[in-house]
Amino acid sequence: MSYEKAVFPGSFDPITIGHLDIVKRGIKIFDEIIIAIGDNTDKNICSQKKKE
Template structure:
């Protein structure tokens, strides 16, 4: 079974995340959406809210699991018997950042990283942009999955 971990904070989940995950389902038998927990980071949404939002986005997808974790992503992958980390790339800056992490992960745990380029229509969306739109009372609904009302 090809199992991948798609790690992130998902604060909140965006259509960019959904694009990469849905296309990843064509490659992997199971994708674990892994919500990283960092005690030093201030989140807009609680862990429970983020799990709920992801659950809404993938409510009818049996190949998706949602879990949270703390610590190194590679350690979480090993605990879940996942051999792959799935990541989405929006631009060359993302690639440069993700390349170093992927090389470190491969060194630490022989975990392969698989990169998918985001679809052009969602490549501008990031969680930080969505949070800014929400904070300023803008219409965020075209940037997050249907059914997620914040």
């Protein structure tokens, strides 16, 4: 039996219900999920930061 590993990369800025749904579904499929958070300087600032 093989060990199944997945990598889920993204800036997650902001994290959404869709992101969480992908992780929840992935937990049922893979033995391990690595969530790789990156910094995307080309992306607009998140709506929360805009409100401030």
